[in-house]
Amino acid sequence: MPKISNKGIHMPASPIRKLAPFADQAKKEGKKVYHLNIGQPDIETPEGMLNAIKNIDFKVWAYTSSEGTLSYRTKLASYYNKLNYGIKPEEIIVTTGGSEAITIAMMTCLDPGDEVIIPEPFYANYNGFACQNDVVVKPIMSFIENGFALPSIADFEKLITPKTKAIIICNPNNPTGYLYSRKELEDLKLLALKYDLYIFSDEAYREFCYDGESFISPMHLAGLEEHVIVMDTVSKRYSACGARLGCLITKNKKVLSTALKFAQARLSAGLVEQIAGEAAIDTPDEYFEKVNKEYTHRRNILVSALNKMEGVFCPNPGGAFYVVASLPIDNADKFCQWMLEDFSFENQTVMMAPATGFYATKGAGYNQVRMAYVLNADDLQKAMICLENALAIYPGRVINTTAAQEN
Amino acid sequence: MPKISNKGIHMPASPIRKLAPFADQAKKEGKKVYHLNIGQPDIETPEGMLNAIKNIDFKVWAYTSSEGTLSYRTKLASYYNKLNYGIKPEEIIVTTGGSEAITIAMMTCLDPGDEVIIPEPFYANYNGFACQNDVVVKPIMSFIENGFALPSIADFEKLITPKTKAIIICNPNNPTGYLYSRKELEDLKLLALKYDLYIFSDEAYREFCYDGESFISPMHLAGLEEHVIVMDTVSKRYSACGARLGCLITKNKKVLSTALKFAQARLSAGLVEQIAGEAAIDTPDEYFEKVNKEYTHRRNILVSALNKMEGVFCPNPGGAFYVVASLPIDNADKFCQWMLEDFSFENQTVMMAPATGFYATKGAGYNQVRMAYVLNADDLQKAMICLENALAIYPGRVINTTAAQEN
Numbered sequence: 001m002p003k004i005s006n007k008g009i010h011m012p013a014s015p016i017r018k019l020a021p022f023a024d025q026a027k028k029e030g031k032k033v034y035h036l037n038i039g040q041p042d043i044e045t046p047e048g049m050l051n052a053i054k055n056i057d058f059k060v061w062a063y064t065s066s067e068g069t070l071s072y073r074t075k076l077a078s079y080y081n082k083l084n085y086g087i088k089p090e091e092i093i094v095t096t097g098g099s100e101a102i103t104i105a106m107m108t109c110l111d112p113g114d115e116v117i118i119p120e121p122f123y124a125n126y127n128g129f130a131c132q133n134d135v136v137v138k139p140i141m142s143f144i145e146n147g148f149a150l151p152s153i154a155d156f157e158k159l160i161t162p163k164t165k166a167i168i169i170c171n172p173n174n175p176t177g178y179l180y181s182r183k184e185l186e187d188l189k190l191l192a193l194k195y196d197l198y199i200f201s202d203e204a205y206r207e208f209c210y211d212g213e214s215f216i217s218p219m220h221l222a223g224l225e226e227h228v229i230v231m232d233t234v235s236k237r238y239s240a241c242g243a244r245l246g247c248l249i250t251k252n253k254k255v256l257s258t259a260l261k262f263a264q265a266r267l268s269a270g271l272v273e274q275i276a277g278e279a280a281i282d283t284p285d286e287y288f289e290k291v292n293k294e295y296t297h298r299r300n301i302l303v304s305a306l307n308k309m310e311g312v313f314c315p316n317p318g319g320a321f322y323v324v325a326s327l328p329i330d331n332a333d334k335f336c337q338w339m340l341e342d343f344s345f346e347n348q349t350v351m352m353a354p355a356t357g358f359y360a361t362k363g364a365g366y367n368q369v370r371m372a373y374v375l376n377a378d379d380l381q382k383a384m385i386c387l388e389n390a391l392a393i394y395p396g397r398v399i400n401t402t403a404a405q406e407n
Numbered sequence: 408m409p410k411i412s413n414k415g416i417h418m419p420a421s422p423i424r425k426l427a428p429f430a431d432q433a434k435k436e437g438k439k440v441y442h443l444n445i446g447q448p449d450i451e452t453p454e455g456m457l458n459a460i461k462n463i464d465f466k467v468w469a470y471t472s473s474e475g476t477l478s479y480r481t482k483l484a485s486y487y488n489k490l491n492y493g494i495k496p497e498e499i500i501v502t503t504g505g506s507e508a509i510t511i512a513m514m515t516c517l518d519p520g521d522e523v524i525i526p527e528p529f530y531a532n533y534n535g536f537a538c539q540n541d542v543v544v545k546p547i548m549s550f551i552e553n554g555f556a557l558p559s560i561a562d563f564e565k566l567i568t569p570k571t572k573a574i575i576i577c578n579p580n581n582p583t584g585y586l587y588s589r590k591e592l593e594d595l596k597l598l599a600l601k602y603d604l605y606i607f608s609d610e611a612y613r614e615f616c617y618d619g620e621s622f623i624s625p626m627h628l629a630g631l632e633e634h635v636i637v638m639d640t641v642s643k644r645y646s647a648c649g650a651r652l653g654c655l656i657t658k659n660k661k662v663l664s665t666a667l668k669f670a671q672a673r674l675s676a677g678l679v680e681q682i683a684g685e686a687a688i689d690t691p692d693e694y695f696e697k698v699n700k701e702y703t704h705r706r707n708i709l710v711s712a713l714n715k716m717e718g719v720f721c722p723n724p725g726g727a728f729y730v731v732a733s734l735p736i737d738n739a740d741k742f743c744q745w746m747l748e749d750f751s752f753e754n755q756t757v758m759m760a761p762a763t764g765f766y767a768t769k770g771a772g773y774n775q776v777r778m779a780y781v782l783n784a785d786d787l788q789k790a791m792i793c794l795e796n797a798l799a800i801y802p803g804r805v806i807n808t809t810a811a812q813e814n
Contacts, residue, residue: 001603001633001634001659001661002516002572002573002603002604002605002633002634003516003572004515004516004661004662004665005514005515005516005517005518005521005665006518007514007518008514008515008516008665008666008668008669009665011514011665011668011669011672012668013668013671014473014668014671014672017473017671020472038470040469040470041467042467043467044466044467045466045467045468049468050463050465050466050468053460053461053463053679054460054461054462054463055461056457056460056461058457059451059452059457060448060449060450060451060452060646061452061456061457061645061646061647061648061649061650062447062648062649063445063447063648063649064649065427066421066424096503096507096651096673097673097674099672099673099674100503100673103673107412107414107415107418107539108411108412108415109409109410109411109412109415110412111412111413111414112519112541114412125671125672125673125674128668128669128671128672129672132514132669132672134519134541165409165410166409196408196409197409198409226408226409227408227409238468239467239468240468241468241469241470241674241675242468242469242470242471242675242677242678242679243468243677243678243679244503244651244674244675244676244677252408254408254411255411258411258412258415258416258418259415261415261418261419261420261421261535262415262418262535262539264420264421264424264532264535265418265421265506265532265535265536265539266503266504266506266507266510266532267504267506267532267648267651268648268649268651269651270649270650270651270677270680271649271650272460272649272650272679272680273677273679
């Protein structure tokens with residue numbers, strides 16, 4: 001029997017999806033499972049986007065150009081330019097989801113053995129994409145105590161070697177919800193210029209900033225034109241995760257022409273998605289205002305409920321729709337599995353993502369979980385009651401010293 | 408300015424798409440361009456598939472499971488089992504086009520430096536996918552003189568090293584249209600078993616076999632269960648290239664579980680595509696009969712017209728919708744560009760793919776082009792008249808010795 005690859009052996013399973021078989025089993029047993037494990041919102045996709053699908057009038061479902069249709073890229077540029085990105089359509093390559101934007105950026109800029117610095121905890125699939133490309137992730141720790149703010153630039157500098165090629169920043173952050181400040185991004189800019197590093201800016205959650213705070217992109221910072229690659233997606237913006245439509249944006253011409261070769265190899269992104277994506281850009285502002293209000297409400301419910309639980313600490317995040325909380329538990333992987341396998345409260349339980357999968361440092365985040373507030377307020381409240389009851393009887397309960405200090 | 412990766416530098420541009428700017432320019436100048444360069448058929452997508460899109464009734468365009476929806480995989484299994492593949496739904500991973508099936512198969516089975524043997528000329532993007540994964544392509548020459556039949560097993564054996572992990576076979580073949588026989592596949596089977604190699608079976612053109620010949624898959628050969636990975640797509644079968652929907656099929660459990668980890672990293676294939684793909688499986692047989700008849704007719708027109716031209720030789724392919732022809736020219740890249748830049752006949756010209764991009768051996772196929780017979784018979788005939796006129800006045804015309812011998 002032929003062997004699988006070493007990279008296949010080392011490829012991590014998704015921490016968001018790996019407990020799915022236990023959830024399936026729980027459901028088979030008749031339990032109601034509240035899914036806080038995955039960033040799949042219940043928010044409705046804008047009608048205009050869905051209508052664009054229903055109204056397709058082509059007879060041949062054809063390839064588009066590899067960089068995406070000109071009409072979609074033109075419309076996308078107008079969207080970005082409302083945000084003051086100063087982008088031309090030819091500086092955009094349309095991708096199959098944000099995932100493909102990330103892999104194309106990695107392939108374009110990084111060779112096997114090259115290093116990329118990422119503040120941890122980070123979006124777990126960066127590990128997977130790095131593994132695919134034999135790229136080395138150098139994690140830099142951020143801490144729950146200060147809400148997972150950007151680590152100090154001095155700490156970044158300690159990790160830089162001749163192999164360091166890029167920094168990945170996800171803003172607002174998945175999994176922590178932290179919204180980076182202009183000052184933090186300006187600091188990163190100086191670092192990128194000093195060491196001639198790429199900044200990969202994952203902006204999947206750009207629209208989700210709360211409490212009146214503004215989103216700042218490295219695209220807003222003059223002097224970084226050759227260094228920034230934005231990786232974007234419509235998944236969260238329009239609650240259209242299953243559309244698999246994203247893009248890569250850069251003003252670096254060499255990166256663009258090289259990325260296009262990778263885009264050509266896979267032919268094109270989906271035609272129907274691009275038609276729908278184009279329509280989505282006309283989504284009225286009220287849609288986003290309503291969604292933003294809804295997520296703010298949910299975040300407040302979740303953060304408040306969590307911090308009322310004994311031994312639990314959850315910072316109040318400024319964006320995205322995730323929180324990372326520390327719990328009074330021995331092991332988040334065990335706990336999340338136990339919740340599905342062995343626990344129920346009024347025949348309900350909660351699925352969460354163990355935070356360990358979002359850290360590259362072994363052992364880090366052992367008592368933390370990520371929760372996505374993608375359920376309605378009522379379900380979220382029920383999920384929190386479940387969690388509180390679970391923590392009360394979990395056999396591996398321990399006093400969480402961090403939480404004890406903070407609460 | 409930070410550097411791009413070495414793999415980015417070495418990544419080949421698509422030979423199918425790299426002349427696109429010249430075609431755009433020709434069109435701007437008012438020329439009609441017959442596109443024989445790309446396998447984008449003009450055949451209509453089945454109505455049932457398009458209606459499935461128009462009738463979507465979800466409110467949230469959500470992720471599917473990473474391996475694809477169970478309902479689509481169940482339906483797909485029924486399609487494959489009509490072809491006697493003996494496949495269960497859980498042996499299928501739904502992918503974003505055939506392209507992703509190929510990259511996932513490579514990542515699952517091959518590490519940087521590992522070697523894959525591919526009969527050349529071959530689908531040019533295999534080079535791109537190999538480059539992405541730092542995998543080494545070992546080409547094995549097939550020859551226009553015998554219609555690009557499978558090279559001898561002795562020739563394969565000469566290329567095998569401890570680094571050889573897989574053979575890629577595309578059947579019916581893109582770009583040559585050659586349909587491999589049961590005997591050829593049985594020979595490959597013995598080779599794969601002797602050296603414990605994977606067979607990656609690219610079956611994008613399975614439905615396109617002419618003259619009453621049957622398609623044979625390595626899936627039909629007992630004893631290869633651990634060795635075969637089928638890479639499939641709906642692109643050609645349903646003339647739905649822009650759907651970006653494919654799948655990977657294997658009975659090798661270790662490959663399946665490893666491939667799933669790569670599939671999880673990119674979350675899921677498109678939801679709308681899977682809904683449409685499911686509907687497509689109910690496409691009536693008459694659709695395929697009609698399409699098959701149409702392609703046979705077109706192939707006959709093209710092959711006959713080509714072989715009537717002085718100095719041109721084109722084998723009569725048994726499948727797919729491509730031919731590779733040798734022309735009395737000095738350089739196919741130059742010729743194809745000249746056709747777009749400097750030539751027109753009655754204000755028309757033809758875009759073809761230089762065959763050089765389908766060979767890994769430098770210099771091979773220098774006088775060959777690939778043509779896709781994806782236009783209607785009338786346009787094909789006009790394109791052939793154009794080509795004949797072009798060959799008559801092309802400044803780089805030379806006597807093609809191969810063609811001279813064969814004609």
